[in-house]
Amino acid sequence: QQPVQSPQAVILREGEDAVINCSSSKALYSVHWYRQKHGEAPVFLMILLKGGEQKGHDKISASFNEKKQQSSLYLTASQLSYSGTYFCGTHYNTDKLIFGTGTRLQVFP
């Protein structure tokens, strides 16, 4: 069962902030975040392994609320390079990574 991401699409001006959510009806045992630019391969951003964990680098961070079965990705002071499609993924306590529905982010000057 695929995690659901919201919103489906976001349009930003440079410098604005955005939040992307990843929700599941089943317990999440880990959350991965990837960014994919058009026509390219997904690039790993970060993994959150347990509830309550927060991670970040540069101006991109994420949190994992295990009880709510949800993770959020925070993009602060967005740059043009942040444009792309963001995917969350989870293992659901199996050895397969199941990707979410995706969120398309466009940043304009």
Next chain:
Amino acid sequence: DGGITQSPKYLFRKEGQNVTLSCEQNLNHDAMYWYRQDPGQGLRLIYYSQIVNDFQKGDIAEGYSVSREKKESFPLTVTSAQKNPTAFYLCASSPGQGVYEQYFGPGTRLTVT
């Protein structure tokens, strides 16, 4: 430089022909994966392998076959039984079983007419 290579980048085939997509990694990773991506859609798992000579079906394995004879290589064959083979195919690897980040190759865009 370590990484994953996929070839070719673009591939064109006639309907009814089998086609094999190459995936090679020199990261010394145990696990390898094949995903399919349709335009504007997410990634769907076709097959994965955690060790040499062993592989498991993913969510959309019908019409596809794989082999894992070497740790570095995980080729995917798209057979004529796959009803809608035109798609972007991505190969990935990770250090092993469990919760590891996956490293993706550049992808192969297959068009079948």
